[in-house]
Amino acid sequence: MDSNSSSRFPWSIVGFDMDGTLLDTSGDLAAAVNHALDSAGRPTLSVDRITPMIGGGARHMLAQGMAATGGCTDDELDVLHRRLLDYYEANMVVHTRPYPGALAALDALTARGVTLAVVTNKLEGYASRILGELGLTDRFACLIGGDSLGPGMGKPSPAPIHAMIDRCGGGTAAFVGDSIYDVKAAQAASVPVVACSFGFLDRPVAELGADAVIDGYAELLPVLERLGQR
Structure with a gap:
């Protein structure tokens, strides 16, 4: 040069x-979303399904995941958001x-x-x-x-x-x-x-x-x- x-x-x-x-x-974020969904008795989603939900922050991403599996109240979202974050904190750089x-x-x-x-x-x-x-x-x-x-x-x-x-x-x-x-x-x-x-x-x-x-x-x-x- x-x-x-x-x-x-x-x-x-x-x-x-x-x-x-x-x-x-995407792999680590999808795993965190699915951990929260599973803990609420919801079906998990594929990585491809979760990927378009990423970008507006973890709570926004989870809210879309919950909406895709039946919706939720703000109070429930608060609890599940914490579960998502706790899981993600322990599994940030797996994939x-x-x-x-x-x-x-x-x-x-x-x-x-x-x-x-x-x-x-x-x-x-x-x-x-x-x-x-x-x-x-x-x-x-x-x-x-x-x-x-x-x-x-x-x-x-x-x-x-x-x-x-x-x-x-x-x-x-x-x-x-x-x-x-x-x-x-x-x-x-x-x-x-x-x-x-x-x-x-x-x-x-x-x-x-x-x-x-x-x-x-x-x-x-x-x-x-x-x-x-x-």
Whole structure:
């Protein structure tokens, strides 16, 4: 790489969602949902059925699982949410792995002088533990979880994206995600957003309204370069 490569790359910060974007967490999240469902005497659901429910936080995910198996009251959801969290805390990184090519893409961005961040609706403590157990913590300048900025300040609020930019030192930024929460948060923060077609989609990826779509991480850097030329 020549000495001018980093200066030509259009983004000084690239942020990533975690679940369904950087990491395939579907197996562990589905196991936690099914643990809660089973404890309530409900039928369990396939990983494929649960995957589109991921993205808005654990309680939202569980509420959809309960709705799919007969519904529940808020009080019952409170109890089952705690059961889900307790199970997940003990089984966070059984099946969870980075998506193919993700680590190579992070390396390539870092080599271009890009500052990397994670912005997720997962609780910050959980996200931090997962990154640590996978040996990924040091790759990111900051981690912002769904509870990092206070109640109601997770995605789709633009606040986490603004905080990401501030904590990374400012500059041009782009975001990579897989859900409508990611797209809305980035758009509200006036940040271009790339959607992952391989993520935890609750609708066709073209309907998310992202600035670009990738089908795999080998496409990410060229797509980001094209977005920077607009």
